[in-house]
Amino acid sequence: MKSPCARTYCEALVQHTECSAERKADTLKLIAYVRDWHS
Numbered sequence: 001m002k003s004p005c006a007r008t009y010c011e012a013l014v015q016h017t018e019c020s021a022e023r024k025a026d027t028l029k030l031i032a033y034v035r036d037w038h039s
Contacts, residue, residue, distance in 0.1 A: 011031075
């Protein structure tokens with residue numbers, strides 16, 4: 001089961017990261033990793 005806490009945390013990371021497209025892509029990779037880990 002996916003963790004809503006992890007999703008909220010990661011979405012907050014994306015929203016609060018003042019970043020370039022490259023930085024955002026790295027964050028999205030992290031989110032994908034965390035979601036896989038929690039699945």
